[in-house]
Amino acid sequence: MKTNTSIILRRLGLGVVTLLVISILIFVGVEALPGDLAEAVLGQSATPETVEAFRKELKLDLPPHVRYFSWLGSFLRGDFGTSLANGRPIADLIGWRFSNTLFLAGITALISIPFAVGLGILAALYRNTLFDRSISIGTLSAISFPEFFVAYILIAIFSVQLTMFPSMSNIGPQMTLLQKIHAVALPCLTLTLVVMAHMMRMTRAAIINVLTSPFIEMARLKGLSWRRVILHHAFPNALSPIINVVVLNLAYLVVGVVVVEVVFVYPGLGQLLVDSVAKRDIPVVQASGLIFAFTYVFLNLTADILSTLSNPRLRNPK
Amino acid sequence: MSVLKTLEELFVKGAISRREFISRTAALGLLAAVSPSLLPGPAGAETPQKGGRLRLGVSGGSTTDSLDPAAITDIMMQLLIYGQLGNSLVEIDHENKPVPELAESWEASPDAKEWTFRLRKGVEFHNGKTMDADDVIFSINHHRGEESKSAAKAIVKAITDVRKDDKNTVTFILEDGNADFPYIMSDYHLCIMPAGGDVQAGIFTGAYALKDFEPGVRAFAVRNPNFFKPDRGHFDEVETIAISDVNARTNALKTGQIDVMNRCERKTVHLLERTPNLQILRQDGFKHYTFAMQCDMKPYENNDVRLALKYAIDREQMVKTILRGYGTVGNDHPVSSANRFYAKDLPQRQYDPDKAKFHLKKSGLKDAKFRLHTAEAAFVGAVDAGVLYREQASKAGIDIEVVREPNDGYWSNVWLKKEWCAVFWGGRVTEDMMLSTAYAAGAPWNDTSWNNKRFNELLVSARAELDEAKRRNMYAEMQQLIRDDGGVVVPMFAADLAAATDKLGHGPLAVNWELDGFRGPERWWFKS
Helix, strand or coil: CHHHHHHHHHHHHHHHHHHHHHHHHHHHHHHHCCCCHHHHHHHHHHHHHEEEHHHHHHHHCHHHHHHHHHHHHHCCCCCCECCCCCCHHHHHHHHHHHHHHHHHHHHHHHHHHHHHHHHHHHHCCCCHHHHHHHHHHHHHHHHHCCCHHHHHHHHHHHHCCCCCCCCCCCCCCCCCCCHHHHHHHHHHHHHHHHHHHHHHHHHHHHHHHHHHHHHHHHHHHCCCHHHHHHHHHHHHHHHHHHHHHHHHHHHHHHHHHHHHHCCCCCCCHHHHHHHHHHCCCCHHHHHHHHHHHHHHHHHHHHHHHHHHHHHHHHCCCC | CHHHHHHHHHHCCCCCCCHHHHHHHHHHHHHCCCCCCCCCCCCCCCCCCCCCCEEEEEEECCCCCCCHHHHHHCCCHHHHHHHCCCCCEEECCCCCCCEEEHHHHEEEEECEEEEEEEECCCCCCCCCCCHHHHHHHHHHCCCCCCCCCCCCCCCCEEEEEEEECCCCCEEEEEEECCCCCCCCCCCCCEEEECCCCCCCCCCCCEEEEEEEEECEEEEEEEECCCCCCCCCCCCEEEEECCCCCCCHHHHHCCCCCCCCCCCCHHHHHHHHHHCCCCEEEECCCCEEEEECCCCCCCCCCCHHHHHHHHHCCCCHHHHHCCCCCCCCCEECCCCCCCCCCCCCCCCCCCHHHHHHHHHHHHHCCCCEEEEEEECCCCCCCHHHHHHHHHHHCCCCCCCCEEECCCCCCHHCCCCCCCCEEEECCCCCCCHHHHHHHHCCCCCCCCCCCCHHHHHHHHHHHEEEEEEEHHHHHHHHHHHHHHHHHCCCCEEEECCCEEEECCCCCCCCCCCCCHHHHHHHHHEEEEEC
């Protein structure tokens, strides 16, 4: 167990370095974009005088490295700062949006993961049958369409024709959990269709891979049923790659859903990031970029720990 | 019904008298079908109903929005701050005329340099304070001065001093005479706020008071019981929802999640028109699309090149293809037929490949390639318009190369920088504002770098001229100068297209801004 703790600590240290590097990359990236906040916010009303006054007040006229380190200093003190564009505290801007993003990702994960893994196991169990082929074709076609296309099709069917679910998922604090779930039904379904194929195919491949091992043949020769062989012997040994792909998809559900947010008017973090990049509002871009980066680092770490724990050979390295 | 439509149009334009209009429609037995707005009185007039929640789904909301009127740049905040929460001294009515709002009346000194506004008495802000001259001075000064970072800084630059005459009278002293000053005071940035208050608080005098605001997501306002206009502000509640995707707006409207959407997609608006229970709100206003040539850059310093390119564009086809018919042709100047001093008698420039060839030959640039910089960010369909233009010009032997620029940063990197590019103009309520902004020599947004001595003189003298007939002639001459010498190709004026449930009632729509001059929430109502 001692080695485990030191591995985790080392990974955490590396994670912090990664975040620092990312913050520099984001800063340099936004700086490299043409135009700045003053010009972007004022748009066509940007006369040189007004832009000048704007830059002075927001200290945009200071050199970039001075601005970066002053931002880093307050960030390390736990102060996210305020949005340059409207002066609101960034913590307020991000807080509820991030919880919305997590809510949608959570609901989608709750539905898609058991479903995908279950279908993957079934596909392995009945591999090369009509059943296997049809779910493969189904999930792969769903992933092949762009997200917004799947979303529009679902809106056309469930919202316009059947009027079962709303086409707009604006959820508010005054709604009950059930109302919220009803509101996010369509974005959730869209995302489920998008992430299913990846997880399902990986589960199927991992299990089939294990099924060719000698110990499975032994188990079969002992006269165990296919069901028992797969669930008790093959699945635990196939867990490690499955965990990795599931976690990767979870990360995607948190950071990569801006298109779905726009189509369903869902107030999540993605839209905030896009708006702030368009307006060159660096502190907001930094904060949301780091949250996304942190999500990735954290989930990857979780994946590694979980696959180590699920595999005795990794747990006790020689 | 088309006979009726024509009669209505003639009547509105003043081509036939009221008496004639009534007798001719009555002769057709159509009087009952006449738009109620044209005939006052109980005959068919629709009285606005109180109540209901208006849900607006609009584009142009951003998470970076702020409640400070100095920071307004896009439709969501215009519609919220100017359309629901606030008022300025002057309002623009549906005939594009200035009418009293927070000011009861105004008068100018003979040189149009001093403007005295008498304020309406007893107007209350949402926080209960009564409005007086100090509030007006505070609100205007918010945009003035060196430190101001207001988007309206350029608009109020001409005000050299603001004087409080008494509690309810304010005088503005201008640098130079300006006969259109009341129009300036109708600007959406110049909403009146309580003096000394927090400019981000959302406290104004408007028909609705703000309850809840999340930038780029949603705003919620409820009726202000102390609103000073008895015949306005009919809804109980107004909810403004930011929906940036046009398909999402359309779906939300079709499934009844919102009552009004702005900026319909021109490609699909004919389908919306056919949808039962929906109505299209069309406004033919000042919005126009241009191709701006920089007259101080090669080869556009030569007027023959400019004329060749002006004759090489088929405006009718542009309107038909790019605007899908929802617009009108332009005449190579930025003044719209909705403006007061539009030059009706100026002949319409036609597509004429032969004349284009003639001018190109005269310029001596027969084999030149003209690079037209464009992007969808310039206006919807700008890239297609460029390609169409290339095809039309090729018939005159003119070689246009369409250069597609990135959307991001188009206004800072392409506009005003490249020698020829596509531009969107929202237009202005007055000729003077439009021409001073984009055609006066030295103006920061003179995107054609045009410098015409006669035009610049006329612009200054017309601004201070209080005699309407004289002004009309001056503006007509200026329109002709831009058309024949200017660096701008104005192929089309685009209509604003919004859609709403047919339960929504409204009078004749204003054209100064979209959604009834942004004032839909204040002016509209639900039919019972």
